[in-house]
Amino acid sequence: MPDRILRLQHVEVRVPDLELCAAYYTEVLGLIETARDVRDGAERVFLKCWDEQEHHSVVLRQAPTYGLDHMSFKVAEAADLDHFTTKLETAGVAVKRYAARELGPGWGEAIRFDAPSGHLVELVHGMERVGNMLPMTNPPPRPQDLVGIAPPRLDHVFVMAEDVEAFTAFFTGLLEFRLTEQILANDGHQLATFLERSHTPHDVAVITGPNGGLHHFAFWMDDWNGIREAADTLAYHGVQIDVAPTRHGVTRGYTTYFFDPVGNRNELFTGGYWVDPDFEPITWTEEEMGRAIFYYHREVNERFFTVHS
Missing domain, CATH: 3.10.180.10 (2,3-Dihydroxybiphenyl 1,2-Dioxygenase, domain 1)
Incomplete structure (x- = not known):
């Protein structure tokens, strides 16, 4: 069976205090802020770890409560979205499709659906690549100006x-x-x-x-x-x-x-x-x-x- 889903792409979590959490995730945990936007009336902050090539792996959304909005997994090819849409809809699962960047900055083309547990799950392809802070030729092991814990x-x-x-x-x-x-x-x-x-x-x-x-x-x-x-x-x-x-x-x-x-x-x-x-x-x-x-x-x-x- 081909590797259609490659890995966890990102999580979007709710936070009642957006600025406090943005400071924590950037200054203590050491993630890098890549963008901000407002969607459905709520401000969001987009973050990535230093060794990730793509636009974001954590999204913080201003909300009254904390918790998980959705989890997103990366697929290898755009056609994999069609493959999983067919499988899910055949099984009676409702699927919604989104064009690239429709869900926010850096976002690829995506499908979303609910797991039996009520979790919103996303599959995505074509996220914007922004690089990992290192040159592609003769790179050092890690950047010299990382902040905080800085997980890769x-x-x-x-x-x-x-x-x-x-x-x-x-x-x-x-x-x-x-x-x-x-x-x-x-x-x-x-x-x-x-x-x-x-x-x-x-x-x-x-x-x-x-x-x-x-x-x-x-x-x-x-x-x-x-x-x-x-x-x-x-x-x-x-x-x-x-x-x-x-x-x-x-x-x-x-x-x-x-x-x-x-x-x-x-x-x-x-x-x-x-x-x-x-x-x-x-x-x-x-x-x-x-x-x-x-x-x-x-x-x-x-x-x-x-x-x-």
């Missing part, structure tokens, strides 16, 4: 759904994602699943919780030292750290969780493993869920399963 790229999004199995079937059956890991309850139903298209442990994951919920979105760091140093920066700036640097059992990755100023949970992530197309999914049992999520602490509390407030 967006990595994954982790959402919540009342029916994890329906969400997983939708993404694997219609959108052609591959299941890498799952946490199963004692009665056999899925408590959490981890799905990929980019040969990483996960591009999107889902855990039991309220429909439409955002658990977190994550940025990639190059190594474990980057995670530890980022936690120092977060603490220095008074950012609320949810989980101090530690390790996951699921994905084998290293992590720290924290909150933006209005309540959206962020993660810095590194490690993991390469996923081949014939990768066999890994299963964690309900008794080992604590170790699956936080391998060292071996436990999770109720707060982990709720949207932050």
Whole structure:
């Protein structure tokens, strides 16, 4: 099967205080502002990580509440939008199509539809390429004028759904994602699943919780030292750290969780493993869920399963 969906393209999140969050994401997290606009009466700020070539990977939208507006995945070819439109509509899913730049600056041609969990999902092709701050000939390893933590790229999004199995079937059956890991309850139903298209442990994951919920979105760091140093920066700036640097059992990755100023949970992530197309999914049992999520602490509390407030 060809790789039609390549990776997570961007997330758009709601923020009640746009200027405070824009300052946090640019000055503390170290993302780069690429544009602003007003859509449907709400101002938006467009951001990218330094090593991303395309126009944006995070969009902040002024709104009364915080949370996820939509998640967007990049497709390889324009024809892939037709492919998925046919599959979705055949399955009875309503699809809406948008021309390039119709949704905002830098945007490519896109389709949008709702997952069974109520999340708005987008597939996009042809985002404007703005470069990664490095020359294409004889580049240094990284720019010299980066600010804050400066993760090189967006990595994954982790959402919540009342029916994890329906969400997983939708993404694997219609959108052609591959299941890498799952946490199963004692009665056999899925408590959490981890799905990929980019040969990483996960591009999107889902855990039991309220429909439409955002658990977190994550940025990639190059190594474990980057995670530890980022936690120092977060603490220095008074950012609320949810989980101090530690390790996951699921994905084998290293992590720290924290909150933006209005309540959206962020993660810095590194490690993991390469996923081949014939990768066999890994299963964690309900008794080992604590170790699956936080391998060292071996436990999770109720707060982990709720949207932050």
